[in-house]
Amino acid sequence: MNAPHQIIYKDDKPEFAVVPWDEYVKLFKPTEDDLDRMAYDQAVAHDDGVRFPAAVIKRLSDGENPVRVYREYYDLTQEELGAKVGVTGTYIGAVERCARPLSKKLAVKIASVFKVDADDLEPWSQE
DSSP: OOOOSEEEEETTEEEEEEOOHHHHHHHHOOOHHHHHHHHHHHHHHTOOOOOOOHHHHHHHHTTOOHHHHHHHHTTOOHHHHHHHHTSOHHHHHHHHTTSSOOOHHHHHHHHHHHTSOGGGGSOOOOO
16 A cells, blocks of 8 residues: 555644545445445535425426526515625526526525525536
């Protein structure tokens, strides 16, 4: 095994050693169940508790504009959403109709209102 890529110290004593994934797999030989458990544990540790009903997911998977879908789920008007993020309701309407692009800066603001990642405001692929 090669030397660790990083050593993390606590109270001036080595606490963790970071090794490449391929070396970890060779050393510990995790089973498929082990890998599933790791993925599950990581998902639970990063769970923000936000859930959306199947109707919202269906609309998104049907290709509807995510800004509109989430806005309607949270029962906000275009004007109310615009006021929360510093633009007009007319601007929100233009974004929902794809008449205006959604800037990264505005996406981050809107995403924080909806409790989603900014990437979640991109339309879902219809392929």
